[in-house]
Amino acid sequence: xxxxxxxxxxxxxxxxxxxxxxxxxxxxxxxxxxxxxxxxxxxxxxxxxxxxxxxxxxxxxxxxxxxxxxxxxxxxxxxxxxxxxxxxxxxxxxxxxxxxxxxxxxxxxxxxxxxxxxxxxxxxxxxxxxxxxxxxxxxxxxxxxxxxxxxxxxxxxxxxxxxxxxxxxxxxxxxxxxxxxxxxxxxxxxxxxxxxxxxxxxxxxxxxxxxxxxxxxxxxxxxxxxxxxxxxxxxxxxxxxxxxxxxxxxxxxxxxxxxxxxxxxxxxxxxxxxxxxxxxxxxxxxxxxxxxxxxxxxxxxxxxxxxxxxxxxxxxxxxxx
Numbered sequence: 001x002x003x004x005x006x007x008x009x010x011x012x013x014x015x016x017x018x019x020x021x022x023x024x025x026x027x028x029x030x031x032x033x034x035x036x037x038x039x040x041x042x043x044x045x046x047x048x049x050x051x052x053x054x055x056x057x058x059x060x061x062x063x064x065x066x067x068x069x070x071x072x073x074x075x076x077x078x079x080x081x082x083x084x085x086x087x088x089x090x091x092x093x094x095x096x097x098x099x100x101x102x103x104x105x106x107x108x109x110x111x112x113x114x115x116x117x118x119x120x121x122x123x124x125x126x127x128x129x130x131x132x133x134x135x136x137x138x139x140x141x142x143x144x145x146x147x148x149x150x151x152x153x154x155x156x157x158x159x160x161x162x163x164x165x166x167x168x169x170x171x172x173x174x175x176x177x178x179x180x181x182x183x184x185x186x187x188x189x190x191x192x193x194x195x196x197x198x199x200x201x202x203x204x205x206x207x208x209x210x211x212x213x214x215x216x217x218x219x220x221x222x223x224x225x226x227x228x229x230x231x232x233x234x235x236x237x238x239x240x241x242x243x244x245x246x247x248x249x250x251x252x253x254x255x256x257x258x259x260x261x262x263x264x265x266x267x268x269x270x271x272x273x274x275x276x277x278x279x280x281x282x283x284x285x286x287x288x289x290x291x292x293x294x295x296x297x298x299x300x301x302x303x304x305x306x307x308x309x310x311x312x313x314x315x316x317x318x319x320x321x
Contacts, residue, residue, distance in 0.1 A: 016122040018114045023081035028091035030074040032061035042071060045145050049137040056083045060137045064145060068099045082123055082130040089113050090134035103142045106164055107131035125194040125245040128162035159209060162194035167214060174218045182211050239311040248275055254309045259302050263288055273319035278311060281319040
């Protein structure tokens with residue numbers, strides 16, 4: 001996956017060097033055949049798992065000895081570069097571990113192992129779901145090996161799938177630390193600090209319950225609802241102060257609500273290719289791709305819409321790949 005074909009500088013640099021390397025040259029890519037397993041006198045585990053969030057899938061192959069130790073791991077990934085990098089690291093972390101130890105590998109372990117330094121995330125927050133898929137396929141492999149239902153490994157209700165943070169953990173933190181705002185919940189638990197879709201409705205993934213709901217429920221049950229002097233919503237942070245994933249999320253929301261329906265009426269569309277400060281780089285699709293007006297009137301329409309809804313300093317330019 002070449003940098004030039006997907007992203008320009010702003011977004012690309014949010015990925016660690018380890019992720020970039022494994023996107024292009026995964027060390028554990030491939031498959032393990034039944035013949036190979038038979039010759040090595042090892043048990044072959046072959047499972048496939050797909051992600052509803054992005055339509056990606058990963059196939060995992062494990063060779064396991066009589067002591068339940070994973071001797072070799074290979075994978076095939078049908079998806080984006082982040083899914084490939086996460087799957088490659090997941091396969092590497094499995095080797096040398098017992099089946100039960102591999103089950104304890106989480107998506108956070110995968111993401112941390114892909115970091116260049118401990119303090120800087122390996123991937124943008126909105127791509128954390130790719131490492132979740134790597135975690136889920138391990139569970140499926142262990143369930144297959146033990147011939148049990150995968151539901152036996154499911155945790156309590158997970159609210160933040162990026163961080164595998166459960167409702168029980170969130171409620172415990174709210175009560176023990178006397179939290180009264182969503183910002184405090186995010187800081188204390190880590191929930192919502194990745195893609196942000198579990199904070200409140202309107203994110204890129206629909207949830208059964210959100211942080212705002214849990215906080216409100218706990219405050220009511222504990223009789224602290226009236227004591228909270230601030231709202232349980234997310235503070236209205238100025239666009240210029242948002243991090244890039246949050247800016248992109250707001251931009252996509254405006255485009256989905258206003259711009260894309262207008263373009264779709266003429267069988268056209270657009271994709272956001274990059275964001276640098278307040279400059280949005282777009283690429284047209286459908287009939288818009290060959291329309292002369294797309295570089296003038298349509299571009300002005302998109303820019304004015306984003307300026308009115310989000311920030312007056314936003315500019316929109318065609319992406320030059």
